[in-house]
Amino acid sequence: MRISTALTFILLFSSAAFAQNKPQPSATRPTANAQASFSPQLMQELATIRDAALADDYTYRQVAHLTENIGPRMSGSAQAQKAVEYVAEELKKLGLEVRLEEARVPHWVRGIETGELVEYPGQAGGTPQKIVLTALGGSTATPVEGLTAEVVVAHNFDELKTLGREKVAGKIVLLNFPFDKQKAAAGLALDAYGEAVEYRGSGAKAAAELGALASLIRSVGGADYRLPHTGWSQAAGIPAGAVTAEDADLISHLAAEGPVRMHLTLTPHRMPDITSYNVVADLKGSEHPEQVVIVSGHLDSWDLGTGAIDDAAGVAVAMETAHILQQLHLQPKRTMRVIAWMDEENGGGGRDAYAKAHALEFPNYMAAIESDLGAAHPLGFDAKVTPAALDLLKPVQSVLQNLGANIIKITNYSPGADISTMAKAGVPAFGVKQDGRTYFNYHHTAADTLDKIVPRELRENAAAMAVMGYALAEMPQLLPR
Amino acid sequence: MRISTALTFILLFSSAAFAQNKPQPSATRPTANAQASFSPQLMQELATIRDAALADDYTYRQVAHLTENIGPRMSGSAQAQKAVEYVAEELKKLGLEVRLEEARVPHWVRGIETGELVEYPGQAGGTPQKIVLTALGGSTATPVEGLTAEVVVAHNFDELKTLGREKVAGKIVLLNFPFDKQKAAAGLALDAYGEAVEYRGSGAKAAAELGALASLIRSVGGADYRLPHTGWSQAAGIPAGAVTAEDADLISHLAAEGPVRMHLTLTPHRMPDITSYNVVADLKGSEHPEQVVIVSGHLDSWDLGTGAIDDAAGVAVAMETAHILQQLHLQPKRTMRVIAWMDEENGGGGRDAYAKAHALEFPNYMAAIESDLGAAHPLGFDAKVTPAALDLLKPVQSVLQNLGANIIKITNYSPGADISTMAKAGVPAFGVKQDGRTYFNYHHTAADTLDKIVPRELRENAAAMAVMGYALAEMPQLLPR
Numbered sequence: 001m002r003i004s005t006a007l008t009f010i011l012l013f014s015s016a017a018f019a020q021n022k023p024q025p026s027a028t029r030p031t032a033n034a035q036a037s038f039s040p041q042l043m044q045e046l047a048t049i050r051d052a053a054l055a056d057d058y059t060y061r062q063v064a065h066l067t068e069n070i071g072p073r074m075s076g077s078a079q080a081q082k083a084v085e086y087v088a089e090e091l092k093k094l095g096l097e098v099r100l101e102e103a104r105v106p107h108w109v110r111g112i113e114t115g116e117l118v119e120y121p122g123q124a125g126g127t128p129q130k131i132v133l134t135a136l137g138g139s140t141a142t143p144v145e146g147l148t149a150e151v152v153v154a155h156n157f158d159e160l161k162t163l164g165r166e167k168v169a170g171k172i173v174l175l176n177f178p179f180d181k182q183k184a185a186a187g188l189a190l191d192a193y194g195e196a197v198e199y200r201g202s203g204a205k206a207a208a209e210l211g212a213l214a215s216l217i218r219s220v221g222g223a224d225y226r227l228p229h230t231g232w233s234q235a236a237g238i239p240a241g242a243v244t245a246e247d248a249d250l251i252s253h254l255a256a257e258g259p260v261r262m263h264l265t266l267t268p269h270r271m272p273d274i275t276s277y278n279v280v281a282d283l284k285g286s287e288h289p290e291q292v293v294i295v296s297g298h299l300d301s302w303d304l305g306t307g308a309i310d311d312a313a314g315v316a317v318a319m320e321t322a323h324i325l326q327q328l329h330l331q332p333k334r335t336m337r338v339i340a341w342m343d344e345e346n347g348g349g350g351r352d353a354y355a356k357a358h359a360l361e362f363p364n365y366m367a368a369i370e371s372d373l374g375a376a377h378p379l380g381f382d383a384k385v386t387p388a389a390l391d392l393l394k395p396v397q398s399v400l401q402n403l404g405a406n407i408i409k410i411t412n413y414s415p416g417a418d419i420s421t422m423a424k425a426g427v428p429a430f431g432v433k434q435d436g437r438t439y440f441n442y443h444h445t446a447a448d449t450l451d452k453i454v455p456r457e458l459r460e461n462a463a464a465m466a467v468m469g470y471a472l473a474e475m476p477q478l479l480p481r
Numbered sequence: 482m483r484i485s486t487a488l489t490f491i492l493l494f495s496s497a498a499f500a501q502n503k504p505q506p507s508a509t510r511p512t513a514n515a516q517a518s519f520s521p522q523l524m525q526e527l528a529t530i531r532d533a534a535l536a537d538d539y540t541y542r543q544v545a546h547l548t549e550n551i552g553p554r555m556s557g558s559a560q561a562q563k564a565v566e567y568v569a570e571e572l573k574k575l576g577l578e579v580r581l582e583e584a585r586v587p588h589w590v591r592g593i594e595t596g597e598l599v600e601y602p603g604q605a606g607g608t609p610q611k612i613v614l615t616a617l618g619g620s621t622a623t624p625v626e627g628l629t630a631e632v633v634v635a636h637n638f639d640e641l642k643t644l645g646r647e648k649v650a651g652k653i654v655l656l657n658f659p660f661d662k663q664k665a666a667a668g669l670a671l672d673a674y675g676e677a678v679e680y681r682g683s684g685a686k687a688a689a690e691l692g693a694l695a696s697l698i699r700s701v702g703g704a705d706y707r708l709p710h711t712g713w714s715q716a717a718g719i720p721a722g723a724v725t726a727e728d729a730d731l732i733s734h735l736a737a738e739g740p741v742r743m744h745l746t747l748t749p750h751r752m753p754d755i756t757s758y759n760v761v762a763d764l765k766g767s768e769h770p771e772q773v774v775i776v777s778g779h780l781d782s783w784d785l786g787t788g789a790i791d792d793a794a795g796v797a798v799a800m801e802t803a804h805i806l807q808q809l810h811l812q813p814k815r816t817m818r819v820i821a822w823m824d825e826e827n828g829g830g831g832r833d834a835y836a837k838a839h840a841l842e843f844p845n846y847m848a849a850i851e852s853d854l855g856a857a858h859p860l861g862f863d864a865k866v867t868p869a870a871l872d873l874l875k876p877v878q879s880v881l882q883n884l885g886a887n888i889i890k891i892t893n894y895s896p897g898a899d900i901s902t903m904a905k906a907g908v909p910a911f912g913v914k915q916d917g918r919t920y921f922n923y924h925h926t927a928a929d930t931l932d933k934i935v936p937r938e939l940r941e942n943a944a945a946m947a948v949m950g951y952a953l954a955e956m957p958q959l960l961p962r
Contacts, residue, residue: 068734069603071610082605122550124563129552132927225706226786226928246930250787253549253931305707306731446613447707449727450734 038395042474046399046467049324053463054403058323060455062090062316063375066299067306067450074303075343076107076274083299087279087340090319094326096281096338103353105276105343110135110303111267113241115216117251118148121258128263131247132226133216134304135266136200136233137346139240142214146265147172147239149213153255157199160206169211172262174218174255175203176248179440181222189222189436190373193443196220200231204240214239214264218248223441230302231444232346239266276342278350283322285335285473292335292361294368295321295469298344298418305448309439313375313458315340317432320462321469332473334366341418344372348417355421362425367472367479370416371432371465374439375453378464380407382415384429389479396471405464409433428479432464519876523955527880527948530805534944535884539804541936543571543797544856547780548787548931555784556824557588557755564780568760568821571800575807577762577819584834586757586824591616591784592748594722596697599629600742601735609744612728613707614697615785616747617681617714618827620721623695627746628653628720630694634736638680641687650692653743655699655736656684657729660921662703670703670917671854674924677701681712685721695720695745699729704922711783712925713827720747757823759831764803766816766954773816773842775849776802776950779825779899786929790920794856794939796821798913801943802950813954815847822899825853829898836902843906848953848960851897852913852946855920858938859945861888863896865910870960877952886945888914909960913945 038046053059066073066083073080088098115131123129152171154160160168160175177199183192197220204215219229219242226244233240241264243251254260279299285291297314301307318338325336342350369381380400383390390408397406414423415431423429442448472479519527534540547554547564554561569579596612604610633652635641641649641656658680664673678701685696700710700723707725714721722745724732735741760780766772778795782788799819806817823831850862861881864871871889878887895904896912904910923929953960 064734065603068731069601069738070605071608078605078608082603082608120550122546122563124551124559127552127559127563223706224928224932225704225708225922226926226930227706227708246928246932249932250549250930253545257550441706445707447705447727449707449731451705451727451730 037476043395043399045330046471048328049466049470050399050463052324052328053320053466054459056320056324056459059316059320059458059462060453062319063308063312063453063458064450066312066315067308071306072303073299073301073307075105075276075300075346075349080276080300080342084277084279084342087299087315087319091279091281091322091338094322096283096322098279098281100277101280101353101357102275103278103342103350104273105349106346107271107274108137108346109269109271111141111269112265114265115243116263117254117260118263119259119261120254131243131262132228133241133243133247134228134230135268136204136230136240136242138204138233138235139266139268140237141267141269142239142265144267146263147213148261148263151251151255151260151262153252157206160210165210168207170213172214172216172264173207173212174216174243174248174251175199176218176252178218179220179222184222184440185437187437189440193220193440200233200242202234204236204238205234208236208238212238216241216243219244221440221443221445227445227447229444230304239264241266278342278354279340281322281338283325283332283336285333286331287333289335290364291366291478292337292364293366293469293472294337294339294419295465296339296341296370296418298341298372300343300345302345302444304444304446306450307448308450309374309448309452310443311344311372313453313461314371317371317462317465321466324466325470330470332470334473336469336473344418351418351421359425362422362427365422365427367428367430368419368422369430369432369465369469370419371461372416373432373434373436375458375461376435376439377457378405378461379433379435380405381468382409382411382431382433384411384414384423386480389428392475392477392479396468399467400464403460403463405460407433426481428481430468432461434461518957524876524880526811527952529809530947530951531880531944533805533809534801534947535940537801537805537940540797540801540939540943541934543800544789544793544934544939545931547793547796548789552787553784554780554782554788556586556757556781556827556830561757561781561823565758565760565823568780568796568800572760572762572803572819575803577764577803579760579762581758582761582834582838583756584759584823584831585754586830587827588752588755589618589827590750590752592622592750593746595746596724597744598735598741599744600740602739612724612743613709614722614724614728615709615711616749617685617711617721617723619685619714619716620747620749621718622748622750623720623746625748627744628694629742629744632732632736632741632743634733638687641691646691649688651694653695653697653745654688654693655697655724655729655732656680657699657733659699660701660703665703665921666918668918670921674701674921681714681723683715685717685719686715689717689719693719697722697724700725702921702924702926708926708928710925711785720745722747757830759823759835760821762803762819764806764813764817766814767812768814770816771845772847772959773818774847774950774953775818775820775900776946777820777822777849777851777899779822779853781824781826783826783925785925785927787931788929789931790855790929790933791924792825792853794934794942795852798852798943798946802947805947806951811951813951815954817950817954825898832899832902840906843903843908846903846908848909848911849900849903850911850913850946850950851900852942853897854913854915854917856934856939856942857916857920859886859942860914860916861886862949863890863892863912863914865892865895865904867961870909873956873958873960877949880948881945884941884944886941890914907962909962911949913942915942
């Protein structure tokens with residue numbers, strides 16, 4: 001069933017309004033010094049939920065269906081629509097009240113993407129050398145026959161600025177900023193990603209402002225298997241791609257020796273935006289139906305792989321929370337809401353539509369959880385919550401301790417893109433925090449496929465989400481904001 | 482300078498002749514109980530060579546030029562010819578007597594290669610699902626517009642036989658035999674490769690014999706980055722490709738649920754064979770010029786990557802032996818012959834031409850060394866030699882011990898494809914034995930690129946080749962056969 005977004009407009013919602021939404025003190029909201037106090041029964045239920053999730057293959061079967069039978073689920077694609085219908089149907093089977101909530105999303109379709117060096121030092125006659133690359137989400141197209149230009153290399157924004165319009169105009173810019181693999185291996189994958197992804201986000205725009213014909217970045221990721229990583233890039237009005245780490249090295253080395261000219265063909269096209277859907281499915285709360293706990297992941301993926309770790313896993317883990325509660329005949333006091341978000345990858349249309357439709361309810365929300373860092377072993381959660389809220393969650397940590405999933409780290413940013421509008425509005429926000437050491441090896445590449453999911457680790461994630469979700473739905477107090 | 486192969490014909494050579502060549506006892510050939518006896522001066526020279534190789538970046542610079550400036554070097558390509566000229570020129574600079582010796586090689590050119598599943602369980606409307614694949618060396622072409630057929634999966638030759646003509650005829654066969662990653666990680670990479678590569682070599686032929694329209698194998702290699710591995714396949718008269726491990730899994734899973742149909746387009750074409758060259762460069766022996774020691778690697782590569790570990794590294798390591806001797810002003814007593822072989826990958830044209838031209842000299846050859854297992858840390862050598870010969874090489878092992886490159890393992894097969902005709906004729910044959918645990922992750926893929934070379938490990942290989950080569954050229958006895 002589909003609800004109209006028309007309703008959202010009469011809520012007179014604006015993004016400024018929810019950005020300024022302050023936490024609303026509530027009668028049942030505890031003080032900062034409140035003690036954790038879960039009943040023995042709740043503790044027992046949480047342990048039972050954990051063990052049931054660890055023993056269940058429902059989650060894996062969902063990921064398998066989404067990735068193998070449905071495949072890539074790019075916003076606006078037929079597969080994304082198929083995935084919406086599939087998840088809605090599965091959640092109905094679990095007895096949930098399911099709505100498809102409209103969201104306008106881009107419909108960007110990848111075209112031909114080829115690159116070859118047509119002039120370089122050492123070249124054998126006119127033989128071109130192949131460059132492996134892919135278009136970024138915001139890319140415009142080259143002419144159908146491609147374009148040919150000299151490549152100018154900058155290793156960071158400062159170098160690009162120093163080159164200036166004189167050396168950049170009319171050229172193809174390569175922004176060769178490396179993803180820090182050592183940092184990722186040391187457990188700081190998100191930091192490594194954060195540094196490098198700036199170049200994916202705004203590199204093309206910076207190059208366009210200096211008159212570049214096209215922009216290429218070094219792929220944002222840690223693998224060394226000549227895999228290009230796609231992803232969102234701010235619209236810059238020029239073709240924007242990512243070459244593999246190997247090709248970035250090759251071009252940089254050759255360009256240091258002499259002129260390098262490249263023939264580049266990227267023919268993506270952006271079709272009119274279309275209406276897609278968040279799948280929103282409620283297990284209504286028996287006592288406080290208005291106090292919503294969201295468990296979620298995003299249903300759309302990039303198109304190169306089949307979106308197993310990004311983020312069929314997150315959706316399946318959220319579905320498993322409902323599946324386990326149904327299996328165990330547990331009805332939560334607060335409403336457990338499973339959301340499969342649409343368009344996390346290419347603009348956040350699902351997030352924005354949800355915020356428009358539901359912002360006035362946010363003050364009543366208990367919490368929102370998203371899983372969007374893969375399916376490796378969960379270490380615990382990143383949480384945009386107060387220290388007082390964290391205190392109340394100690395019993396959850398104790399239940400997750402024997403999984404090794406008991407770390408809860410307070411962040412000052414939203415630990416999930418789709419729940420960021422809620423986090424900004426003060427809703428306690430949780431992101432399942434996986435061991436991300438290899439996540440960015442596969443992220444946004446053709447190699448994000450089902451085999452990257454380790455079934456045992458996926459079940460651990462399901463356990464972490466279900467335990468946290470149910471605890472939030474059952475705990476006696478609201479979390480202080 | 483180019484020598485004519487015409488000369489070889491008047492030698493009345495036939496392959497049967499050299500296959501039956503028996504070791505020729507010689508006056509200076511020791512008995513099986515001979516003791517190792519290198520002079521103190523030779524031991525000192527070997528240590529000096531080792532240390533010079535470990536301190537030198539000549540080898541790396543050669544690999545860099547071959548891979549980045551010249552690029553992929555497929556037999557018959559302009560880049561292969563450019564590489565021949567480059568290596569010849571470099572070896573001349575070192576004062577070697579350089580010949581280009583003709584070899585007929587295939588000229589196979591990759592075309593379009595795409596695959597998509599056009600029917601499969603769970604499919605969203607008519608949306609196809611992309612399959613990542615590459616053509617194998619012996620593949621014929623599909624029609625330009627591709628072919629569409631049901632895919633039938635067999636996991637090994639026995640299953641294929643059981644399916645029989647009834648279930649195979651008119652279908653696309655997928656032979657889904659996995660490369661044993663655990664075996665490779667445990668140090669038995671060549672065993673893992675040997676098992677799986679049978680399917681690449683003769684899978685298409687077996688499928689064709691049952692009436693298959695086309696043959697696909699699971700890529701022979703250990704990585705999980707959705708990389709197809711190409712390689713030689715016996716001509717079978719049908720299109721023959723390799724899908725990635727991920728795609729093999731996908732197809733197998735879907736085919737177990739229901740009919741899977743694939744649209745396959747492979748448009749390689751084989752042009753007329755052309756004349757290419759082995760680069761053969763001599764540092765003439767001062768005392769026994771006819772007693773040749775060969776140090777070698779192969780200059781051709783597959784076309785997907787730039788052939789860094791397979792086998793620019795082997796060529797560069799062999800060149801470094803000559804470079805070090807020139808640097809140290811060491812003229813060997815026996816002839817040191819550097820060979821950059823052509824067409825190891827696609828038929829062995831260089832090996833065969835060399836055998837035709839030189840088989841009558843083989844009885845006088847001291848030994849042949851090839852490096853063709855990458856550029857990772859050398860553990861030592863595989864050697865097709867007698868135990869008595871091994872005894873004589875103990876001093877070499879002692880010089881290589883502090884590198885960890887001192888293992889010499891006797892094999893009953895040639896430890897190098899290009900030196901196999903010599904090995905068969907009784908010439909003691911050595912293959913540098915690298916740590917091959919990750920070699921088959923990159924082998925024959927687009928990811929075989931310069932960055933896969935660890936400079937320190939490459940220098941270790943150069944040291945191992947140069948020490949063994951010089952020892953063989955200088956040691957007092959001939960090796961017993």
